[in-house]
Amino acid sequence: MSILDEKTWMRKGLSEEPAPVLYRMSAYPDGTRNRGQFHLLRFEEGQTDRIDRFVPHRHDFFELIWLPSARGRVVADFRAYPVLPRTVFFSAPGQVHSWDLDPSATGEIVSFTPEFFFVGSNQPDLLGRMSYLFTEIAEPLFQLEEAQSARMESLFKELRDASASKLAGRDDLVRSYLTIILTHLRQAYQLRNPDAGSFAEGDSLARRFRLALETHFPDMLEVGDYAQLLQVSRSHLNDELRRQVGQSASEIIHQRLVLEAKRLLVHSTLTISETAYRLGFQDPSYFGRFFRRYTGQTPGMYRDEAIRELMAG
Numbered sequence: 001m002s003i004l005d006e007k008t009w010m011r012k013g014l015s016e017e018p019a020p021v022l023y024r025m026s027a028y029p030d031g032t033r034n035r036g037q038f039h040l041l042r043f044e045e046g047q048t049d050r051i052d053r054f055v056p057h058r059h060d061f062f063e064l065i066w067l068p069s070a071r072g073r074v075v076a077d078f079r080a081y082p083v084l085p086r087t088v089f090f091s092a093p094g095q096v097h098s099w100d101l102d103p104s105a106t107g108e109i110v111s112f113t114p115e116f117f118f119v120g121s122n123q124p125d126l127l128g129r130m131s132y133l134f135t136e137i138a139e140p141l142f143q144l145e146e147a148q149s150a151r152m153e154s155l156f157k158e159l160r161d162a163s164a165s166k167l168a169g170r171d172d173l174v175r176s177y178l179t180i181i182l183t184h185l186r187q188a189y190q191l192r193n194p195d196a197g198s199f200a201e202g203d204s205l206a207r208r209f210r211l212a213l214e215t216h217f218p219d220m221l222e223v224g225d226y227a228q229l230l231q232v233s234r235s236h237l238n239d240e241l242r243r244q245v246g247q248s249a250s251e252i253i254h255q256r257l258v259l260e261a262k263r264l265l266v267h268s269t270l271t272i273s274e275t276a277y278r279l280g281f282q283d284p285s286y287f288g289r290f291f292r293r294y295t296g297q298t299p300g301m302y303r304d305e306a307i308r309e310l311m312a313g
Contacts, residue, residue, distance in 0.1 A: 037116030043107035063091040072101035128207025206244040265303040
């Protein structure tokens with residue numbers, strides 16, 4: 001596929017869907033073989049897996065893309081990022097993104113759900129330590145050094161070999177290699193961003209809350225529901241979050257609502273009133289005040305400015 005210009009990107013992204021297309025793990029042809037929880041394929045084969053990565057879309061799973069050879073750009077939520085050789089890209093559930101790459105790009109795509117990652121795990125908050133996976137906290141991509149790149153190539157080969165196995169313990173090996181890859185990237189990311197992501201090394205409860213919010217949003221919006229899920233009291237959850245990250249649970253949930261509002265405003269044809277109703281607001285006027293309190297702009301002002309910036313590249 002040839003490189004898409006900005007206007008084509010916007011037209012294709014907004015022509016048919018009222019909101020960005022949501023792809024589920026079941027979109028993969030062999031998803032049932034892996035219980036719909038893990039998938040690995042080469043980037044250059046990606047157009048055969050029923051996901052059009054060149055128009056704005058989102059997933060209900062985590063995705064890690066390793067591009068040892070690629071040039072172009074990726075649009076992630078509201079910003080465009082250059083893609084060069086040795087780029088690693090991270091996508092959390094719900095993030096809207098699209099690719100604009102030279103056709104010769106090569107690499108690996110690994111997709112997984114939290115359920116697959118945590119089977120048999122003694123550390124149910126391990127994903128929460130990977131702050132780079134949560135793209136509202138961190139930029140969603142970075143380049144590896146040459147030595148790190150060679151290591152990543154080796155690890156993906158091991159992951160691919162393990163994934164292809166039909167022997168007992170296959171999924172355990174896949175989880176082990178996936179953990180190693182994520183941890184190497186966590187260290188590489190920390191070297192470039194030593195102060196990034198208070199959730200990365202914070203208290204276990206803060207990490208578990210972050211992961212729970214990403215997993216259950218927007219179906220769960222009440223602090224009490226998250227407290228019950230995490231088996232703590234509402235007051236204890238709020239106290240610990242304030243201590244660890246300086247915000248209450250409701251403040252973090254509100255910020256997540258604002259993030260989703262931005263995604264719908266920029267990447268959908270929904271009106272502002274329809275966006276408000278989609279997010280559970282009964283009064284569009286209240287939604288406008290809520291949005292402005294957190295962003296300093298009305299929804300309409302934000303939409304116009306963000307689309308203008310994306311169109312400008």
